[in-house]
Amino acid sequence: MKKDTSFYWDKACTNAFNKIKEYLLNPPVLRAPVQGRPLILYIAAQIRSLGVLLAQQNDEGKESALYYLSRTLNGAELNYSPIEKTCLALMFAIKKLRHYLQAHSGQALANFLADHPIPDEWKFSEDLPNKDVLFIELSESWKMFFDGAARQDGVGAGVIFITPEGEVLPFSFSLTKCCSNNMAEYQALILGLEMAVNIKMSHLKVFGDSQLVIRQLLSLYEVRKLEFIPYHKYALKLITSLDCVTLT
Missing domain, CATH: 3.30.420.10 (Ribonuclease H-like superfamily/Ribonuclease H)
Known part of the structure; x- marks a missing residue:
């Protein structure tokens, strides 16, 4: 505001102020993951930086952020093509979020087997007898x-x-x-x-x-x-x- 300039608090100012208060009272926060729900991974590659966002849908069907990561590009990475930067962002996400990926790998395999059932006429290889395939040792680690x-x-x-x-x-x-x-x-x-x-x-x-x-x-x-x-x-x-x- 300039000196000697009249200021009027109109309806637009009130609306803007109320929106700021509403945002401050309900800030976006990271939430803990809910077991059994699919995870959603977003990656972004900019000119000088990479970004990763891991999200999950809540009970209302809206996406909630679980984890956010970013880093700057250094050295030769700045000269990467857009597709190379995107691949780099994906590798960055896999490295930093591997605990989430490893925890859900079994579900990914289960989904694949459900979508691609083994025909009844197929037989197991002799190297993997039926009795060995049907049992999995559970780790308590x-x-x-x-x-x-x-x-x-x-x-x-x-x-x-x-x-x-x-x-x-x-x-x-x-x-x-x-x-x-x-x-x-x-x-x-x-x-x-x-x-x-x-x-x-x-x-x-x-x-x-x-x-x-x-x-x-x-x-x-x-x-x-x-x-x-x-x-x-x-x-x-x-x-x-x-x-x-x-x-x-």
């Missing part, structure tokens, strides 16, 4: 995915558990102390392991996108940075507290 990242607005950690029944349990944390990405990965791992110990999980499969952290815990890499040593020792202590833990 839990799965845990961890991810930590340092950004300009703070440090965050995410942990996702998948129960033996396939239920997805996501958790997110805000870390108060600034640190590097690898340090954030260690803290995310420790938070997840502490939860696993408290719940008394007997078998746990751990997945992380930080190869440094995973390989250090597997003794494939040496822990050279002094600030990592306490976290490394504590993570190993938590792992030994569980009956069976596999790291991937």
Whole structure:
């Protein structure tokens, strides 16, 4: 507004103000996934960035956001063609959301078999006798995915558990102390392991996108940075507290 300029609060101003209040009172929030419902994946490739949105329909038939990811393109990626950027966005989504994809792979196979039934006259291969095909060994293992990242607005950690029944349990944390990405990965791992110990999980499969952290815990890499040593020792202590833990 300029000085000495009259201002009139008309109906249009009232409507705009009410819309702002309505939006602030009902902000879009991420929701937890509902077991048994199909997931919807959206990917977008822009000139300098990629975007991924995982959604699911709610009880009213409207789509609710479950997870949102984005990243900037770097180096040679900026020169990719539109189709190459789209493929890169899909690979980015598969890598970051693999816990959701793995949890629903059985349903995808079931849908395929339902749409393509095996003819009655077909016989099983001798390498797979009927008695072996008709039975599946159920795994009682839990799965845990961890991810930590340092950004300009703070440090965050995410942990996702998948129960033996396939239920997805996501958790997110805000870390108060600034640190590097690898340090954030260690803290995310420790938070997840502490939860696993408290719940008394007997078998746990751990997945992380930080190869440094995973390989250090597997003794494939040496822990050279002094600030990592306490976290490394504590993570190993938590792992030994569980009956069976596999790291991937």
